[in-house]
Amino acid sequence: MIQAIAFYLFAATAVVFALLVVAARNPIYSALSLIGCLFAIAGIFALNSAHLVAILQILVYAGAIMVLILFVIMLLNLSPEELGKPVFNTRKVLAVFLLAAGGALLIGRLGTKVWGSLPAADDRFGSIEGVGMVLFTQYLLPFEMVSLLLLAAIIGAALLSRRERGDRS
């Protein structure tokens, strides 16, 4: 019972903040709303017994990635003129309606009776020990490939933001 209340609380928070991310004029408000949304989703992860994923969601997403995005927004420091006026045209309204209809259709097709009752979770499920065991035995190669991906991203970002010699701008 208390789990259901917590779930709907987190879900409502996530949806409201997600709408604010899309609707806010100022990118800073968008980024702050996204942080709130990520926290709410982390709460839902924890309710689904994914404790390690929830902690890493807060540490990596809300901690590292969002700080990077906020840092860039404040670095660019866009004025209201540069942000531009909100533009409404038929294409955008049509896109919103079509996507809302598609989402509603998908939710309708989902079916409530498919899953049956939720099996009871033991202590190992979603803990550092359990996930680490799966990650470092069954999925060791993908794990190492991810480190390669991160290395490529570091080199790419450093190369892109590097200034040419003699470039003073």
Add this chain to the structure above:
Amino acid sequence: MTHESLVLSIILFAIGVIGFLVRRNAIVVLMSVELMLNACNLAFVAVSRQLMDMTGHIYAFMVMTVAAAEAAVALAIVVLIFRTRGAVNLDQINIMKG
């Protein structure tokens, strides 16, 4: 809880797609992509819980690392474009348009 989580995942994904298509600020578009990735993570974790199989958690980690790499490179590109062209509005960044 699985069904409710999947419904929430669909809603968040749809909001992310709407932001991706409707907004023209490059950083907001990037944040919409993050929202979509999070919706996918939510579906992975919910189904993982239902099936009592931690593979979904591994996928969620992979998605998180890809999101981190993507954010780093994309923000570097945004800063570079802003430095050379003075705009982050995607309608004004049409230099590659044929």
